[in-house]
Amino acid sequence: MTISTPSWDKNRFKLKDTQVSMKAVVTLANGGYEMLSYQDVAIPTPNDDEVLVQVLAAGVNNTEINTRLGWYSSKVTEGTEALGSNDAEQENAASESDGGWNEETPFPFVQGTDCCGRIVSVGANIDANRINERVLIRCSIRNEGWNSPENIWMASDFDGAFAQFVKIAASEVFAVESDWTDAELGTIPCAYGTAENMIHRADVSAGDTVLVAGASGGVGSAVVQLAKRRGAIVTAIVGANKVEEAAILGADRIVTRGTDLVEALGEKSMDVVIDNVAGETFGQMTQVLKRGGRYASSGAIAGPIVSLDMRNLYLKDLTLIGCTGWDEPIFPNLISYIERGEIKPLLAKTFPLQDIAQAQQEFTEKKHVGKFVLIPPALTDEQKTLFELSDD
């Protein structure tokens, strides 16, 4: 089944008379926190192949901030943090048609890439027994099948989880049996899916030496866990103020950001580098790779334009692997890791959904380790009645 990108009906949030509403954060346009509007909007109606999910917990990610800021535009050369405080470049990015994750972002829309929820209603083609399943949503969707690299994303190509309800193709909704809390499950999809995808493509295996940049972040801390799960020997790079917290990640070795990696680790010491940071340290990361080494990236938080010495690339038979769309095994694997107790959540803090600006502000300050999660308000009696939900 091909999942097509839905049309962006600009009136879709408008309430009809007597309609039961939901709370949602609508992102109005490129810009600062003032673009995050907490408001009453229409509850979406699933089509025949979709389900409606009540959002129980929604993680906070870089990608939502990047999209709001317009960071994906090629006109932007700074890292996310710098862009957030650079009005001129932000304004420039906001007017670019390539500033969104996937081409232009058609505002207004609901962001929110991570979702732990429960199914409250199903489309005509979907088994009604799925109602009440506690689920995680696969936010990266291979919309032309697994043999095509084309992909669409929840919260970029259709409305996401910063709301009380989200509708989505049933094929992307995975039941999960676990004693984790909703908030803990809400830390998983985007960060762990992105991490597992890099680890999968870089073919991390038992005994591999793996260097993880930005290891205290959402994706980085997931990489450390998932690489350790495969039996790799992990070196984690974290900020100097995170060394203690980073010990709990399970890394075999921790180096602080700013350390000369070639001096500290040695040339040709690493089989794999998993990097969501890039920036000035990129060159050192290719230097420490062994001959035949693999480098995987899903981000560039410290700056997207890097200097590459081609002699490092070709004389050492390196492979640099860009990772966005997830491969087929990634999400089912993650669900099984949770259910078998092979990974642990790393929940830094929860915020009420309406405090999203504060959550993103603290997120950008990067003083935390692990994930921030937004919790939508509990259902109203009216909403419960609409979906015939019990109180539990």
Next chain:
Amino acid sequence: MTISTPSWDKNRFKLKDTQVSMKAVVTLANGGYEMLSYQDVAIPTPNDDEVLVQVLAAGVNNTEINTRLGWYSSKVTEGTEALGSNDAEQENAASESDGGWNEETPFPFVQGTDCCGRIVSVGANIDANRINERVLIRCSIRNEGWNSPENIWMASDFDGAFAQFVKIAASEVFAVESDWTDAELGTIPCAYGTAENMIHRADVSAGDTVLVAGASGGVGSAVVQLAKRRGAIVTAIVGANKVEEAAILGADRIVTRGTDLVEALGEKSMDVVIDNVAGETFGQMTQVLKRGGRYASSGAIAGPIVSLDMRNLYLKDLTLIGCTGWDEPIFPNLISYIERGEIKPLLAKTFPLQDIAQAQQEFTEKKHVGKFVLIPPALTDEQKTLFELSDD
């Protein structure tokens, strides 16, 4: 069998009394053409697993010039051509321990990576019936087996083919049945092996759109042929003065160097880029790649330090593949392509071995299309007697 790097006995070229000698070009040290010494040296003695090959034709490649100049040093930031005319940077490179292909180059030694020859004697463990086979030598050797990326090279890790004779592990010597001339066969190993290795790793398949940079060069012209052989649709980049000559390469489309690739070809128009040029055009080459595209490199003739926009890499799920050591199928494949008439040689010109400096000078001017080949002098009666060779 592990093929170890032989020790570099500094006295190995010295003639003993009454010993039959051979002509060879000995590269004395990093530096200019004056370092290429055409002289009488000792004929090497194969060990038990080796054969001795009479060199019939030896191609000219960038790698020999790069190694002599010390271009592989990370201290060098210019392309080969600029380095050749920049005394200061050349001098700088010459004093660097990483200026050689594989770490430091232990001068003096015999360069020459390409060899068409015939077997004139065999070591104790090798079938004597192989004597007189016309052969091509696999110059890229996986010395710790095919599962390890470690590799050594003829003419970098042991003496090569710029001589009348070369000794080499019998496993790297492939008989070839063909009506091509020796000089034509001498165009194949390094350039076509390097080209086929990139095409193999980039998984070029029928119908793929493939962009080839430096398509009039030795490796580039081989890439065009080998990609066409697989049924790809090939766009070749050549200098403005090479457009007519380039038509014979068989490319489906030719664009001249300096053309804005994004304007001429369009963003996301190419499945694969095969690039031995790098330099300033690198960014455009990543821009024209489709989502899921592959970029393979074995060189950086226009300058090794490039600017990479990580967003191109990761948002498009690109893979950048550095290629040096050849994979197992590469050389047997090439031999079969020659024997089945699936490729044609592109011999630009032959030179006597002693005119190597002139050949390299013309090579560096890049006015030719295809390969230059050096022809060692015919055997002396004394040499023929030594190996009991007939006159034919």
